[in-house]
Amino acid sequence: MKSDSRKRGRLRLDERLRALHPIDRFRAPPKGWVRALRDALGMTGAQLGARIGVRPQTVEAIEKSEAAGTIQLNTLRRAAEALDCTLVYALVPNSSLETVIEGRARKIATRELQRVAHTMRLEAQDTDEADFESRVQTYIRDRLSERDLWNET
Structure with missing residues (x-):
């Protein structure tokens, strides 16, 4: 089933991204990585510029940007290579992808079921709140596909 395959993919991606937490370890220095590495290597702006193939003023503009x-990523990649570094680029979710999917599905299901429960209360057909959790799970399983989760903000 396609959703099972997608879930396995999410779990594999979550596992790979777990190594990047906590992301604070990767926060750029105040003046940026290019400047920090250039300074640490004892390299002048003119020397880095010669390695990249640009003027020293351009190195200053690169560091400021x-x-x-x-x-731009391509510019950062060129600077990294000139510093004998590898640019690492990643989008790191704040929580696991599976948690994001589950939370989004729960939010939609809860909203829809509360809307139905409100209408039923108005019609004096109140529902049992005790089984609300099982109705949420059933709604998610039977009514929601992963693609439905992102139709609205």
Whole structure:
């Protein structure tokens, strides 16, 4: 089944990304990685510029744009190579992908079931709150597909 395959993929990706937590370890230095590494190596802006093939003023612009968060990945990759480094790029979820999927499904199911319960109360057909959790799980299993989770914000 396609959703089982997608879930296995999520779990594998979660496992790979787990090594990147806590992400604070990878927070860039205040002046950026390029400047921090260049300084640590004792390399001048002119020397780095020669290695990249740009003027020293361009190195300064690269370092400022990295610190500001506006640098292009290709430019950062070129600077990394000139510093004998490898650019590592990743999007690291704040929680596991499986937790995100489960939370989103629960939110949608709860909202829909509460809407139905409200209508039934207005019609004096109140539902038993004791089995609400099982109704949420049933709604998720029977009514939601993963693609439905992202139709709205």
